[in-house]
Amino acid sequence: MSRIYNFNAGPAALPVEVLEKAREEMLDYAGGGMSVIEISHRSKEFQAVNDTAEANVRKLMGVSGDYAVLFLQGGASLQFAMIPLNLRRPGRSAAFVNTGSWAGKAIKEAKITGDAEVIWDGAECNYTRAPQQEELRVSAEAEYLHICSNETIGGIRFAEFPITDVPLVADMSSEIMSRVVDVNRFGMIYGGAQKNIGPSGMALVIVRKDLIERVTDAVPIFLRYATHAKEKSLYNTPNTWGIYVLKLVTDRLLAGGGIPAVQRINEEKAALLYGTLDSSDFWRTVADKKSRSIMNVVWRLPSEELEEKFVAESKKAGLIGLKGHRSVGGIRASIYNAVTMEAVQALIGFMKDFERRNG
Numbered sequence: 001m002s003r004i005y006n007f008n009a010g011p012a013a014l015p016v017e018v019l020e021k022a023r024e025e026m027l028d029y030a031g032g033g034m035s036v037i038e039i040s041h042r043s044k045e046f047q048a049v050n051d052t053a054e055a056n057v058r059k060l061m062g063v064s065g066d067y068a069v070l071f072l073q074g075g076a077s078l079q080f081a082m083i084p085l086n087l088r089r090p091g092r093s094a095a096f097v098n099t100g101s102w103a104g105k106a107i108k109e110a111k112i113t114g115d116a117e118v119i120w121d122g123a124e125c126n127y128t129r130a131p132q133q134e135e136l137r138v139s140a141e142a143e144y145l146h147i148c149s150n151e152t153i154g155g156i157r158f159a160e161f162p163i164t165d166v167p168l169v170a171d172m173s174s175e176i177m178s179r180v181v182d183v184n185r186f187g188m189i190y191g192g193a194q195k196n197i198g199p200s201g202m203a204l205v206i207v208r209k210d211l212i213e214r215v216t217d218a219v220p221i222f223l224r225y226a227t228h229a230k231e232k233s234l235y236n237t238p239n240t241w242g243i244y245v246l247k248l249v250t251d252r253l254l255a256g257g258g259i260p261a262v263q264r265i266n267e268e269k270a271a272l273l274y275g276t277l278d279s280s281d282f283w284r285t286v287a288d289k290k291s292r293s294i295m296n297v298v299w300r301l302p303s304e305e306l307e308e309k310f311v312a313e314s315k316k317a318g319l320i321g322l323k324g325h326r327s328v329g330g331i332r333a334s335i336y337n338a339v340t341m342e343a344v345q346a347l348i349g350f351m352k353d354f355e356r357r358n359g
């Protein structure tokens with residue numbers, strides 16, 4: 001079997017052991033003579049998958065009974081619309097930090113249905129950093145403060161999360177379960193699964209139960225968190241494949257020592273890659289040092305021609321997904337949980353050789 005080194009931003013690399021397990025169980029799940037995606041979501045076999053997936057998330061992230069853990073369809077993008085509908089009562093406002101492309105999409109969506117106040121905008125620094133605590137003034141009237149904790153495209157993150165009096169809501173799509181987070185500091189944490197924890201099309205939502213009571217009858221039933229919380233994510237036919245793969249990924253995370261263990265490796269991988277980038281003027285990182293993402297590493301080369309060459313040659317060398325997002329250009333390596341140290345070392349080896357030939 002030949003597997004390439006996958007640096008895709010999402011959908012992204014999954015642990016090979018998870019793919020093998022899914023393959024092994026594909027035709028015959030738990031001796032039932034059917035695949036897990038051919039059985040009823042109401043069957044006891046699938047209920048067990050759903051329950052275990054939820055229990056795994058609670059164990060890994062330390063989620064208390066004060067929070068609902070939901071697996072919802074529509075990815076993280078539907079959350080951009082659902083959050084204001086559920087957590088911002090009519091006539092009230094919500095506060096937002098604009099750190100780049102994804103925070104911007106959440107703001108745009110929230111403005112459609114009500115008042116969204118942008119309290120900090122990174123436009124002046126070209127979205128190269130997250131704000132410091134002292135730069136954030138959140139009105140006590142705001143229903144919540146929304147942040148994107150890791151900007152997948154810009155390659156920046158909040159090294160420290162804001163301290164707020166109002167509930168903090170974080171889009172953690174591209175860093176969920178990559179670092180230890182104190183869930184109790186948040187009103188809600190959510191993320192598309194397709195980077196660190198599973199396939200696309202599904203969002204993991206962790207939301208304080210008291211906040212989901214704010215919703216009014218004007219919100220469509222399907223778009224209410226309360227609907228899905230009451231039915232343990234089985235209000236309608238869920239993304240059974242997504243929940244199943246998330247269960248496999250989280251089983252493996254638990255067996256490997258949980259999030260502290262994977263965080264240590266993630267920090268080592270990022271330190272190696274940033275160390276290489278900092279060691280020569282040939283490479284130019286984009287993010288402010290304090291805000292550097294440890295999941296999405298973004299950098300530039302001396303010219304766009306060299307960047308194109310880098311992407312083309314890296315592909316030939318078996319390193320996939322290194323082209324920066326079309327909106328910012330350059331190079332981006334997404335080094336999520338399932339991207340191994342070996343993959344990062346292969347990338348660094350390729351970079352050193354490329355620099356020697358082109359520097």
Ligand SMILES: Cc1ncc(COP(=O)(O)O)c(C=O)c1O
Pocket residue numbers: 010074075076077078102148150151152153171172173174192193200201202
């Ligand atoms: C930080 C962030 N938020 C939201 C999204 C949107 O997720 P989805 O495609 O699941 O709607 C992405 C997707 O790449 C993302 O990186």
